[in-house]
Amino acid sequence: MKNYWTILSVVIVVVILLMSSVLYQVRETETVIVTRFGKPVRPETEPGLKGKFPRPIEVVHRFDSRSRLFDDTPIEEISTAGGESIILKSYAVWAIAEPGVFLTAVEDVESAEDTLYTLLRKAQNSVVGKHYFSEFVNTDPSKIQFKQIEDEILSEIRAEAMQEYGIAIKTVGIKLLDVPKDVTVKVFERMKADRNRKRDSILAEGNAKAERIRSDAEAKQKELLAVATTQAQVIKGTGDAEAAKYYEMLKEDPELAMFLRNLSALKKILAEKTTIILGVETEPIDLLKGIPDIEPKQATSGTGN
Amino acid sequence: MADHHHSQKCCSAGSSPQDERILDEQLDAAGQSLRRALKMSFSILKVIMVVLLVVFACSGIFQVQQDEEAILLHFGEIKGPVLKPGIEFAFPEPINEIIRIPVQRELSIPIDSFWYYESPQEKLRKVKSTATGPLDPVNDGYCLTRNDSLEGMAGTDYNIVHSAWTVTYKIKSPKDFFENVYIRDREPGEDMLEAAADTLNPLIMSLASNAIVRTMVEYTIDEAVKNDAKIAGDVKRILQDKLDQVQCGIKIGDVRASRIVWPRQVDEAFQASSKARQESDRIRVDAESYKEMLLTNTGGSGAEDILEQLKQPGLLQEQKEQLVSKLSGQVQSEISEARLYRTQVVEAARANAEYLQKILPAYRKNPELVLQKIYQDAIEQVLAGADEKIFMQTREGLADEIRLMLNRNPNIKKEKAKQK
Numbered sequence A: 001m002k003n004y005w006t007i008l009s010v011v012i013v014v015v016i017l018l019m020s021s022v023l024y025q026v027r028e029t030e031t032v033i034v035t036r037f038g039k040p041v042r043p044e045t046e047p048g049l050k051g052k053f054p055r056p057i058e059v060v061h062r063f064d065s066r067s068r069l070f071d072d073t074p075i076e077e078i079s080t081a082g083g084e085s086i087i088l089k090s091y092a093v094w095a096i097a098e099p100g101v102f103l104t105a106v107e108d109v110e111s112a113e114d115t116l117y118t119l120l121r122k123a124q125n126s127v128v129g130k131h132y133f134s135e136f137v138n139t140d141p142s143k144i145q146f147k148q149i150e151d152e153i154l155s156e157i158r159a160e161a162m163q164e165y166g167i168a169i170k171t172v173g174i175k176l177l178d179v180p181k182d183v184t185v186k187v188f189e190r191m192k193a194d195r196n197r198k199r200d201s202i203l204a205e206g207n208a209k210a211e212r213i214r215s216d217a218e219a220k221q222k223e224l225l226a227v228a229t230t231q232a233q234v235i236k237g238t239g240d241a242e243a244a245k246y247y248e249m250l251k252e253d254p255e256l257a258m259f260l261r262n263l264s265a266l267k268k269i270l271a272e273k274t275t276i277i278l279g280v281e282t283e284p285i286d287l288l289k290g291i292p293d294i295e296p297k298q299a300t301s302g303t304g305n
Numbered sequence B: 001m002a003d004h005h006h007s008q009k010c011c012s013a014g015s016s017p018q019d020e021r022i023l024d025e026q027l028d029a030a031g032q033s034l035r036r037a038l039k040m041s042f043s044i045l046k047v048i049m050v051v052l053l054v055v056f057a058c059s060g061i062f063q064v065q066q067d068e069e070a071i072l073l074h075f076g077e078i079k080g081p082v083l084k085p086g087i088e089f090a091f092p093e094p095i096n097e098i099i100r101i102p103v104q105r106e107l108s109i110p111i112d113s114f115w116y117y118e119s120p121q122e123k124l125r126k127v128k129s130t131a132t133g134p135l136d137p138v139n140d141g142y143c144l145t146r147n148d149s150l151e152g153m154a155g156t157d158y159n160i161v162h163s164a165w166t167v168t169y170k171i172k173s174p175k176d177f178f179e180n181v182y183i184r185d186r187e188p189g190e191d192m193l194e195a196a197a198d199t200l201n202p203l204i205m206s207l208a209s210n211a212i213v214r215t216m217v218e219y220t221i222d223e224a225v226k227n228d229a230k231i232a233g234d235v236k237r238i239l240q241d242k243l244d245q246v247q248c249g250i251k252i253g254d255v256r257a258s259r260i261v262w263p264r265q266v267d268e269a270f271q272a273s274s275k276a277r278q279e280s281d282r283i284r285v286d287a288e289s290y291k292e293m294l295l296t297n298t299g300g301s302g303a304e305d306i307l308e309q310l311k312q313p314g315l316l317q318e319q320k321e322q323l324v325s326k327l328s329g330q331v332q333s334e335i336s337e338a339r340l341y342r343t344q345v346v347e348a349a350r351a352n353a354e355y356l357q358k359i360l361p362a363y364r365k366n367p368e369l370v371l372q373k374i375y376q377d378a379i380e381q382v383l384a385g386a387d388e389k390i391f392m393q394t395r396e397g398l399a400d401e402i403r404l405m406l407n408r409n410p411n412i413k414k415e416k417a418k419q420k
Helices: A002-022 A101-107 A109-130 A146-165 A181-250 A254-269 A285-291 A299-303 B001-011 B017-058 B120-124 B174-182 B192-216 B221-225 B229-246 B264-299 B304-313 B317-326 B330-365 B367-385 B410-419
Strands: A023-026 A032-036 A039-044 A048-051 A059-066 A068-070 A076-079 A084-097 A167-178 A274-281 B062-065 B069-072 B076-083 B084-088 B095-101 B109-113 B143-146 B158-171 B250-261 B386-393
Touching: A032 A101, A039 A101, A059 A101, A068 A109, A068 B192, A068 B250, A076 A109, A084 A101, A084 A109, A084 A146, A084 B192, A101 A146, A109 A146, A109 A167, A146 A167, A146 B192, A167 B143, A167 B192, A167 B229, A181 B158, A181 B264, A181 B304, A181 B317, A181 B330, A254 A274, A254 B330, A254 B367, B017 B192, B062 B069, B069 B174, B095 B174, B095 B192, B109 B192, B143 B192, B143 B221, B158 B192, B158 B221, B192 B229, B192 B250, B221 B250, B264 B304, B264 B330, B304 B317, B330 B367
Parallel strands: A274 B386
Antiparallel strands: A023 A048, A032 A039, A032 A059, A068 A084, A076 A084, A084 A167, B062 B084, B069 B076, B069 B095, B109 B158, B143 B158, B158 B250
16 A cells, blocks of 8 residues: 555656656747757747657757847938938837747847847848938928838848848837937028028018908998998988978979078078178168158058958 | 551552553553544644645635736636636646736836937926037937928928927737737736836837827928827827737827927027017907907998898898898998988978968068068078178278188187187
């Protein structure tokens, strides 16, 4: 009974030891290459429990297959196609994709970064050199080729990185786009001149707008007054027409009517601020000279009857 | 004495058969108690083992916290769907491994790589110092923006702006995040995000900087300094695209430009230009209030609209009159005057006519007298109303001459007289 237990424990220990030397895990975040006598024979990119010959026949090399950032590039001045200099810094996001190739060509992450440094700089310089400055920044937004330039850099390094080094480049980008130090001074000068021009045009535009508003207001005022005048004319005309009905009544004695009209005009004209110079013969001022010669008239009605 | 002897005997008799029996009995009792004790310890041990077994079995039970989701690895391979908050079971390592991912927590990263260099003292100062020198790409951050497209200007015209940003993000897909984003190994007691920050933040910062550089060249400096939400929106879109390209399972919450400013080197010119804009606005507002005043005086409020309606073709006279009646101000007073004129002219005509009708019978009977009467009344009225009356005696054969100093305003004369 005692022996049975001892044997069982020994067997279990042996099995565990054996299993640990022939079984291994590939984690979801890893990629593995199995080497047989130092020669890569089997890449394992799918996760799970895998088997192998025990050491020293087969050895497992593990790499982290998750994406990493590489941005240890210098801030670099590059000449564009038109000769204008531009300063930029790029980055790449990469991952170990082909563990076999990676193991033989690069071996570890540090060397991979050295490789990326060279690859990225080469691609960035050659692609930027093919493009004009005006494709990075342009007054006409449709001429800006920023994305295309980044895509070109990506396609230039993607295949080489994969085939030669087992590295997958997920994306590349330009994280800094500047101009040389002495150029910034010129840019400032131009920006100032530009601003001054804008300031003048803003003022001129403001004045023009204001002038337009004023003249529009004045034109509209005139139109309104014209409307009023027309309407007033119509009303006055109606009044005159209505008054004309009464003129008919004056026809019974036009002379008298004219006389009355003139008299009332006279009264109106001389109503205010008047100085009148008259000869003393004028009635009734002649009364000032003396009593007029008046005799009583016979009552015609009385004698006649 | 005999009792004493007996007792002595009794006590010294150690090897008598009776004594041995007693010893055996005593030993037996010790063995028994040992056996009992052992039995007890065994049962305690059993209980402990059962407890341990239960504990071991239960050690596989774990809780996914409210603010996290978890991934279960089975021999390194993702097993089943992402685990939501709740109680779950897993075998101990190396069979299963639990990866907890805090999905609820929103993290924010400041991006100030596009801001000019400031010494710590300068950063504290509220009023920003002026600068005249060039910008050094190594120390001073900035973006290029495009210029307005203008005739006669080169297409490569660009401007420089400084900006400072904040980006917030969250883990949206724990699976993608775990599979695709490199994170250094965790220190004991460290949270996943704390470890992630070391490698994840630089990644997001680089992608965000890329998105900012790309977005800013699409805008003019005037658009940029207004800090329109559209700019931040564009940055967010490009950044999210880039993150999706890397399949890192991260969702950008918010992208915000806390500051976008023109360079200090051109501050004066920009200030002058923004003052000009204010001045221009003021001029325009002045003109607008002049317009409103003028039209309100002329036609009352809403005069402009009424005028527009009046201008529509095919309006009937009645409709026109109705519209005009809505106008007030000068227009209405002119119309009122016309109405007054109308009333007056009609009334005057009627009064004249009626007067004529009234005196006509008397006049026909005695024309001279009636005329004389009317005439005299009128002259009397005129003379009574005159300010100054001068009567001259004319002499025959003599050319008389009279010279008058006429004052246009007789009141002045009166006032002078008063002063004296």
